[in-house]
Amino acid sequence: MIDTNKIANYPFLLRVIIFLLILAAIWLPVAAPIYLLVKDSNLATILTMGLLFAEFVFLVRRWGKQVYGQTQLLTSYGLVNTRQNGFELLIGLAIGISITFSLFVVQGLLGFVSWQNSDNLPRIIAEGLLSALGVGFAEELVFRGWLLDELQRDYNNQISVRANSLIFALSHFIKPVEAMLRSWPQFPGLLLLGLILVLAKRNCQNRLGLSIGLHAGLVWGYYIINIGELVRYSGSVPDWVTGINGNPLAGAIGLLFLSVLAVGMRQMSERSKGRSD
Known part of the structure; x- marks a missing residue:
């Protein structure tokens, strides 16, 4: 297991890779069935990309709290x-x-x-x-x-x-x-x-x-x-x-x-x- 308290001290590239791997692990189990079940490729893309972004926002909020100890990371990004x-x-x-x-x-x-x-x-x-x-x-x-x-x-x-x-x-x-x-x-x-x-x-x-x-x-x-x-x-x-x-x-x-x-x-x-x- 990765100690989230130490991730903040990891170099940029490693932090980004960890973030993206977590995001993929959350997204793929839900996105894969959508691609398999939805016949309309455009609709499938819209659904999966919307889901990906929603999960990104969720993960960013958790990332800020668990990794950096910031509860308002989105605000610090400029989303006010x-x-x-x-x-x-x-x-x-x-x-x-x-x-x-x-x-x-x-x-x-x-x-x-x-x-x-x-x-x-x-x-x-x-x-x-x-x-x-x-x-x-x-x-x-x-x-x-x-x-x-x-x-x-x-x-x-x-x-x-x-x-x-x-x-x-x-x-x-x-x-x-x-x-x-x-x-x-x-x-x-x-x-x-x-x-x-x-x-x-x-x-x-x-x-x-x-x-x-x-x-x-x-x-x-x-x-x-x-x-x-x-x-x-x-x-x-x-x-x-x-x-x-x-x-x-x-x-x-x-x-x-x-x-x-x-x-x-x-x-x-x-x-x-x-x-x-």
Whole structure:
């Protein structure tokens, strides 16, 4: 048996492995029957991923209490129920969807895409918002909450930020080798996005609202455009310009827009640091 009182003194990688093994041990016995019994693969994925996140939240709370002696670990991650955090979430949502649509508007002006009509747009907008908020909330709690906290317990700020961004990018990029080779331009975009989301949290005194909203806004905007089939690519430029497989993160224009957003977040960080000094 592992002495939970000693886990806090283990190195970062060992702590993370122990946490993930415990999570897998809790999740797999329930998830496996779902995959076997539910014929609809999409429904099975939704159920098992929802279950995984619920168990993650349960385990994090126990982890904080048993390993670190902290009863409010989620609060220390930046998940706080305040008006300011909610306002920052809305600001992030607005920025994220604005950046996404601006990217495609620019491509339309340049003749790279043409805009199309969609018959189910209201439903797609509503579905996209719910899905995006779920993705943004879950991924930010995992990456900018739990993972960043574990990194900061062992490493300085610079290393923690870089490692967090790298792990975030790798976790979204790892797939069959053929697919990775085909979509390799996506990796720099994922790295930059990871950095932006860490900066978003730091700019709000480590509250998660802005990073959740920003992440959700980017997902929401792309969901509306992609699922709604609102644009058609003209093929006038190579895919690496507009995005491999239609993914803006895997294209030069998407990387340019993310770079502008990163500069904005960096300037915001420097201004807030100056005010605190």
